[in-house]
Amino acid sequence: MDRILYFHTMKKNIYTLGVLQYIPFFYVIWSDGLLSASEINITKTAFEKDASLTTADKKTLAGWLDKNNKPSSQELKSWRTIISNAAIKLVEHDAYPLASLAKRLVAHYFSDTPENKQLQHIELNLGIQPNHYHHLFDVEVQHEATSDYYNAKELDAILKGEFAATVTKFHEVLKDPIYTWSIERNKEKFRATVLNQVKHLAAENYGAMAYPNAYGGIEDMPAYAFIFENIMYVDGSLAIKFGVQFGLFGGSIQKLGTKYHHDLYLANAGKAELLGCFAMTETGHGSNVRGIKTTATYQKETDLIILHTPGENDNKEYIGNALDATMASVFAQLIVNGKNEGVHAILVPIRDKNHELLPGVRIEDNGYKLGLNGVDNGKIWFNQVSVPRKNLLNKYGDIKEDGTYYSNIENPNKRFFTMLGTLVGGRICVARAGLGGAKKALTIAVKHALKRRQFNDNKKIQEDLLMDYPSHQLRLTPPIAKAYVYDVTLQHIMKLYSDDTKTDKREIETQVAGLKSIITWFANDTIQECREACGGKGYLIENRIADLKGDVDIFTTFEGDNNVLLQLAAKGVLSDFKAEFNSAGFASVLKLLTSQLNDKLTTINPIYSNKTDAEHLYNPKFHKHAFEYRTRRLTYTLAMRIRNYIKNGVPSYQAFLKVQTHLLALGKAYSCQLSYEIYSTYTETITDEKNKILFEQLGTLSALHEIKADASWYLEQGYMGASKSKAIKQRVERICTELRPHINVLVDGFGIPPHLITAPIAK
Template sequence: MASTDAASRTAAPRTPPPLEGDAAALRAFLDGPHAAVRDQVRAQLVEHAPILDERVDLPRAELRRRVRDLVVDIGARGQSGHGFPPQYGGGGDIGASVAAFETLAYGDLSVLVKSGVQYGLFGGAVLQLGTARHHEAYLPDLVSGRLLGCFAMTETGHGSNVQALGTLARYDADTDEIVVTTPDDASRKDYIGNAADDGEMAVVFAQLEVGGEGHGVHAVLVPLRRDGEVLAGVRIEDCGAKLGLEGVDNGRIWFDEVRVPRGNLLDRFATIDDDGTYRSSIENPDRRFFTMLGTLVQGRVSVGGAALGASKVALEIAVRYALRRRQFEATTPGVEDLLLDYGMHQRRLLPLLARTYALSCAQEEVAGQLHQVFSAGTPDADERARRALESRAAGTKALLTWHATTTIQECREACGGAGYLAANRFSALKADTDVFTTFEGDNHVLLQLVAKGLLTDYSSEFEDLDQFGMVRFVTGLAVETVIERTAAHQLLERIRDVLPGGRDGWDQEAGLLDPDYQLAMLRYREEHQLAGVARRLKAGVAAGTAPGTVFSAVQDHVIAAARSHVERLVLEAFVARVRAQPEGPTRDTLAALCDLHALATIEADRGWFLEHGRLSAPRSKAITREVSTLLRRLRPVAAPLVEAFGIPPGVLGARDLVG
């Protein structure tokens, strides 16, 4: 992708001019509309940087205290409240909150995660599920770090299936109290951040029972400690050592007939009246449940941003090391070559760098969508827009967290044995981010959510996340209806209009560096796979197979279609952002990165494209050659591309590797 229109790009000379790297301009591109907020976080990270060295040798108890103090400091300085209403000490800007959280990931990840629990999950639940009286009573102390709390949703026996939680919250009309009980060990709250040492209050998700009738999962505020002492009826156990994030005090919580006032029910969507009557503005219990969970989508967006920030740290360390470390006399006698001058090293790092830029654009897009949907504050957003946001946030989070895992591992290996030293950060990055793939939902479950949204077109049936419900819905349609919805049958007609070669020759004659060609390839894959899912579901049920068996047999196809959908959205976001840039060297550099990301994505799944007639063998080889050409073009600007991340030197660390 070059900086001019498609026609001139196709005719461009085979040897384009060298790329230029303006780190400041590239940083402005990445920082987006919240550059000032990101800079505030960067400055605070510099002050907190000593913990990056201290954490290596601190005992767990001391590390937790150090992390707690830094999290409280973030609140005391007013850096925690970007997404909260101004009247409670916030900034009223959800997009700024997401940007701040992503930038905070440049530093210690225990501080990041404990902050996320305190200000994102605990605070977000009080804000989004509570009403004015809860906001006035708790948000000022919560946002400032004076009230530390927990988000007690996950249970030992119920992971992603939140609707089946076992904790009970029974309304006692005689005392006008809610009684919270853990009926068995499978219903204990588990892996709860802030619980083992510091949490004074928890937002507890439990099955609400009023007058002997169950009303599904609701959220109740339950005090845990007073003056550091665990309260009667509450039992807390430390989860113990973990794979990473040792500065976060994860714990297990049991409740034994713990009584709280009726007003502790977070009642934005349902309440218990003074006469003990349960009342909700949303009659359908499934819709009420998913509406409630939908308001908490910011946590999912934030985890994706955190993974992106950690990926940038790993890439900057590995690229800077590759620009310092020399090995073997490959080209000039008597002079060892830099690692990044080797084609294989470029292959290892630069496509990951390009993908990081692409995912940055996708994250900016979903953060903007989040801000737009919730910018009105407490009034409910348009339901269809919320469903689209939930789907996009789920898919983007999955790709971002998988990318972090892949990138950090590849960067560690690219730094050799030096990357194995704890002082050089990769051990912490690997251990602390590994859980991101299951934070805020297992990635495969999240991609099922994406697929269900695509198949049901965000209809009312989307409220039923049960797999049988999705199978019943899809098999009740003609397959052609699903195909028409995806517009797969129109795809080749669109290609004829926009690409050289038209319908019959589009995959042979279109310019490889044409973004319309690149996008058409990803869209074709997505829509072909989605229509295939619909066909297989319908055929399975038509053959008399049980819906659960049908879904299980098609599950891999469901995940593939959803992932292809999100990959297309990522490329669309990158292409759109690049096209919006003014003509000049920075746009040319970004365009080359975008081309590398697009072609590397197609190359990685060339088997599918070959099997489905979208690539010929010569065309496939041409894509690989073009990827290699782009790697050589981008090699001279690798340093400014990572400098643009804006990671302060004192925060980056890894002095053995980067100098």
């Protein structure tokens, strides 16, 4: 048997069987510049151990690994021709596709087909995947649109954790025909449908979930958050109407009221028998709740509280449920004995049993909106409307029998923030719903991209799948990774928030403020990317992304405008969560902070700032360090800037205005760091090694993508050198390619039931 392959007639191209089997590997390595020097060494170690090779073979192969004397283009081309001429197949679902190809290659030129463990070893350890190289060959490729290496059900189970059964049961409930999605453009009809759905959910006991058992609930806020996200898959309007009724209105009774209010109203609210709204925002005051103008004046002689809207533009605005509700939880300046005790919530009946407005109450429809047209948002004015003193939700501040005001929180600022703090759960839910919207859009976009073909090589009959375009992978894969990261983050935060053993929620408030901002922005960006990724099909309402876009859009504004919340988060970081932030207490906090930070901001070692090997770039320690460094650096420089302004006599309010963009950057950096730390701590707890690796890879992609997005900052700081910055960019693209075979499993792992997706393009 001739064990030497003569290719062409040139002496140079004589290959032994031993060498030939390595040729596909060397072709992949060199023609694409895919592997780094350190990775190439794996190859060397492998063939040195290969007993099927002669010393001469090994010498030849070692020569081909010499970076300074790499195979010429001509030689690479000849390898390619050898492979092409063999007319063999590349089968993607082979366990070792490249080693199998090599085996078939040898079988073609020689009749022998040895099984070579070393080749398999290389393929496994270099993580070479068909996506990396199949375009390099001119051979028939047996593509698989998606791999079954991972199991979507396992991913879903990891994400849902202890709530899996609750969610599964809920998906069954959502099979009821009243949740069947259809297009309804008329707002009155749409609202009627949504109201019916809300009542149905209440009847199925989902409304009261977060309330105590005595009032029909199971006191489980984390489970409620899961339900909330899953309602988003049905329809955005339903989620928001549900949230207004049970979370905001019911929640205000639960959290700000006392037993008197609970006994009278809470069970009914949970059953949607008492429909209510949450009247906080005013036309003139959205983000600045403390500045609202509506007054609630206590009248001692009648023992009544008088609600009043002083000016035409001081009305409540965008109030969800305003057209259906019979009661409102109204936030107003409480004035007792001529003294303004700050903002308090008061329960105010607004309609009678015939659904007629009560005297002194004026309500107008906010009309059509960009989205959420199934929610009845409206404006409310009060003209000297009186309610009993007991209607004051009096958990944190009360008017006593003798007509005097009392609160066990003396500091009015602290009292105000304590009240607002009880509502932070809603902010987590909004982020969850935004994330749900992003997941649904990603699922639709990925499934479309796994069917849709576009363009091709003139020689090929079949056009490429959209999902096989690098730019398409790059637009959809990082948001999928981030969706996993944010999912874990929000679940963790909700658990902390619901932990009643921790009474001081200030730190969580700061965290939620930041996370709600970055996650709702992420949701909007992702949905837009998905819309564009689906082209014209994404524009059609039937494919569901369009409505998600309109619905989720406002999430960046309501439950706290993102820009305002980020500044809140940044101020929280600045004050080190220790003291309320005001210019008086600022100096001492600053002193402390400065000394703390100065120590930790050591100069970055140039070796570190130019480290580009895979091991380093994939290491969560690097990601955490990069995020921590950014937060600390931004905190320090921000603190220094503010201190300088204040030292020069600039009033603190003006100083903060001057550094506003810096505050926003810090708020984002902090939230990003927080999210990654929660996620990476979580992945360490995953017991199944295979899935753990996948979760780690998603974390790495998310982290590197974030560092890449802020590369200019890191470069400016000298934290990264140019080569590291470029290497990170390449790694992001490469991980996207690596995840390509698993992308269908990744979106299925979100666990959105097919009957709620409905989009024809995702079928």
